[in-house]
Amino acid sequence: MVRKTNEKIGFLRYVLFCASVVAITILCISHSGCQITSEGIKVLDAAESPEITSVKTLDEKSLEVCFNKAVKAKTATVSKLGSTERASLDKTAHDAMEARALVSGDRKTVVYEFASETKVGERYQLFGEIADSRGNSLTFALPFDGYNSRIPILVIEEVQGDYTNTKSAHKCEYIVVTALTAGNLGGLELYSAQYSNILSNYQFPSCEVKAGEKIMFHLRTFPDVDLKNETGENLAEDKGEWSKPNIRDLFFENTKKCVGKSYDIIFLRNKSNMKILDAVLYTTADKKEKLLSLSKSAELAISQGKWNSNSQEDFAPFILEKDFSYTSRCLRRKGIDDFLKLAKTGNLSQDEIRSSKENWFEDKTLYNAARK
Numbered sequence: 001m002v003r004k005t006n007e008k009i010g011f012l013r014y015v016l017f018c019a020s021v022v023a024i025t026i027l028c029i030s031h032s033g034c035q036i037t038s039e040g041i042k043v044l045d046a047a048e049s050p051e052i053t054s055v056k057t058l059d060e061k062s063l064e065v066c067f068n069k070a071v072k073a074k075t076a077t078v079s080k081l082g083s084t085e086r087a088s089l090d091k092t093a094h095d096a097m098e099a100r101a102l103v104s105g106d107r108k109t110v111v112y113e114f115a116s117e118t119k120v121g122e123r124y125q126l127f128g129e130i131a132d133s134r135g136n137s138l139t140f141a142l143p144f145d146g147y148n149s150r151i152p153i154l155v156i157e158e159v160q161g162d163y164t165n166t167k168s169a170h171k172c173e174y175i176v177v178t179a180l181t182a183g184n185l186g187g188l189e190l191y192s193a194q195y196s197n198i199l200s201n202y203q204f205p206s207c208e209v210k211a212g213e214k215i216m217f218h219l220r221t222f223p224d225v226d227l228k229n230e231t232g233e234n235l236a237e238d239k240g241e242w243s244k245p246n247i248r249d250l251f252f253e254n255t256k257k258c259v260g261k262s263y264d265i266i267f268l269r270n271k272s273n274m275k276i277l278d279a280v281l282y283t284t285a286d287k288k289e290k291l292l293s294l295s296k297s298a299e300l301a302i303s304q305g306k307w308n309s310n311s312q313e314d315f316a317p318f319i320l321e322k323d324f325s326y327t328s329r330c331l332r333r334k335g336i337d338d339f340l341k342l343a344k345t346g347n348l349s350q351d352e353i354r355s356s357k358e359n360w361f362e363d364k365t366l367y368n369a370a371r372k
Contacts, residue, residue, distance in 0.1 A: 049136070050067045050068060050070075050130065050132050051069075052142075053066045053067060055142055056272065056273050057144055057145070057147050057187075059149070060117035060119075060146070061113060061116070061118070062111055062114065063111070063126055063142075063144055064111050064112075067108050067109070067130075069108065069132065069133070070107035070132075071108070072103070072132075073101035073103050073130055074101075074128075074129040074130060074131060076112050076126060077096040077098055077099060077126075078096065078112075078118075078124055078125070079124065079127070080124055081124060085123070087125045087141040089127070096127070097114060097116055100112070101113075101128075112128070118146035118147055120145075120146045120147065120148040120149070121205070121206025122146040123144075124144055124145070125141055126141070144272075145186070145203070145271065145272065146187070147272060148184055148186045150184045151188065152179045152183030152185075152211075153181045153353065154178070154179055154268060154277055155178050156176075156177055156333065157178045157214065157336055158333070159175050159259065159266055159282070160173060160175075161260050161261040161262075161323075162326040163220055169241070170224075170240075172218055172220035172242075173219040174219055174242075175259070176217070177268060177278075178336055178339075179210065180339050180343035182208070182209065182210050183208075183209060184206060185204040185209060185215070186206030187204070187270065188204040188270055188277070189204060189269060190217060190219075191297075192260065192264055193264060193267075193298075194260040194263070194264045194265070195257065195258040195264075196297075198256055198257075202217075203271060206231075207231040207248075211340070211344065212340055213248060214247045216247045216249050217251075218252065219252045219254060220254055220255060220257075221251055221254060226240070227240055227249075228249075229249070229251055230248045231250070235247060235248050247366075260282075262320065262324070263291045263317075263320075264281075264282065266279065267279050275304070277350055278306060278355065279307050279355060280331070280333075280360065281315055281316075281318065282317050282318040282319075284321075284323060288317075298317075302315070305351070307355055308354060308355070308356035309356070316356065318331065318357040321362060326365060327364075327368060328365065330364070331363075332363045333355070333360055334359050334360065
């Protein structure tokens with residue numbers, strides 16, 4: 001009698017255990033990528049979930065997000081981020097505004113329209129929820145910058161890829177850009193094909209520039225040297241040994257090499273849509289094979305009409321006689337005054353800014369006292 005009772009209790013425990021497993025499994029299915037098939041439960045591979053392929057700021061009130069698979073857009077909000085704050089799924093903002101989602105015909109592109117305009121110089125986060133074709137909900141948090149509708153016509157004028165850090169001298173890699181028209185620099189960036197994971201971390205600050213103004217981007221900082229970003233009207237605000245009173249000095253807080261000393265491909269581009277505004281390709285003769293390893297960036301500059309070459313296979317870069325030297329050797333562009341004259345009369349657009357090896361020459365650097 002006791003044995004039969006124990007068997008019944010054991011069977012009841014087994015049934016309850018099975019029921020709890022089924023209940024937990026169903027709960028997991030409702031919150032994760034699983035499917036019930038004729039063979040049982042299939043946990044979906046992460047590769048089957050939609051992934052974001054590109055993000056583009058369209059204007060002050062809209063952001064485009066592209067996916068690799070069809071999605072259904074659900075809720076979305078936009079909120080401000082602090083200057084050093086990261087986008088986060090855990091972030092809840094009291095100032096969040098709703099964003100309306102417009103889905104394309106193939107359901108792979110979603111344009112989010114905001115209730116209010118974003119501002120240049122401000123950082124934002126889009127918090128969104130989508131559903132895939134199986135009905136699984138996915139959330140994402142995307143950081144983006146306020147749209148800049150007043151980008152000036154800009155041209156790369158000078159590149160220098162060497163540095164020194166001694167007791168008597170603190171000089172670093174730099175790139176000089178000239179503004180051909182007035183405007184705001186917010187949302188723009190410099191890109192190095194050789195050091196893409198470093199230089200692209202630097203984004204231009206939001207600051208107003210005038211036509212003809214030169215901006216010197218110092219691409220390394222030193223812990224024992226005071227510096228001042230000249231984002232206002234005073235171009236003599238920074239007192240560093242490298243600063244020039246007639247040039248706007250801006251600093252990338254970085255301690256690593258981020259521009260090639262003997263070969264590289266440099267872009268000036270709009271970070272919101274990745275459109276290249278200007279480009280330069282250079283190498284020493286013995287590093288041409290190394291430059292070929294950066295073919296994707298070269299092809300991008302050529303396809304967007306920013307670098308003239310004989311073909312996609314022949315990049316036709318500028319050939320440096322020697323490696324850059326912080327004291328005596330940089331790469332400079334010809335014809336800046338001609339560009340300024342055309343821009344002043346309204347006969348030049350950013351699309352017409354293009355370059356080739358014939359437009360460049362080697363010269364002494366801005367660090368050299370002989371340069372003005």
